[in-house]
Amino acid sequence: MPSFVASATIFNLEAQSPLPTPITAMTNTTRTPPSAVPEELNPLDEFFGYTLATSRTHESRHDLSIADALPPYVEDLPPTYTLKAPEPLTLAKYLFKFGFLFPPFWIMGAWILWSPLRAPSSDSDVEGAWMADKSESERQRVIEEMRKTEVRWALRCLWALLVLILLGAIGGIAAWAVLRS
16 A cells, blocks of 8 residues: 655754755555564564564565575584693793794703603602692603604794704895995
């Protein structure tokens, strides 16, 4: 059923003069009869005054019920990922990171390559023994994993130190060449 928009005189507040009257428009709205609209309202919708019969979007795809939802595009389940165990915290890792603030830490980090990693004494009668709840083979596995991680970070310290020395040498040669000419 066509409806007409009522026209009114609107004032332009800045110019203090009336604006031209808007043109009356005829709109044709097709709505679903109220009997086809479900009468269930969410309490939150009721609080904010939302009603399905007066909504302009009650026929939109967003108002479909869950039963009318489209099937998924993919029938397979998404892939599952396994969590990688975090690497152990080592001194070489901290020396590498803090070496960007104080490069001599890279020298100490690279020195770890030549130092052996030894487990603390495992006296079972001492209360504070290192990993007292683990067997000897488990402790050896932890030591091997820590050594592997520590060597990885110590190599990074060595490479960072070599790059720093190389950049320093290039800068020194460039400064010497500029001052000589």
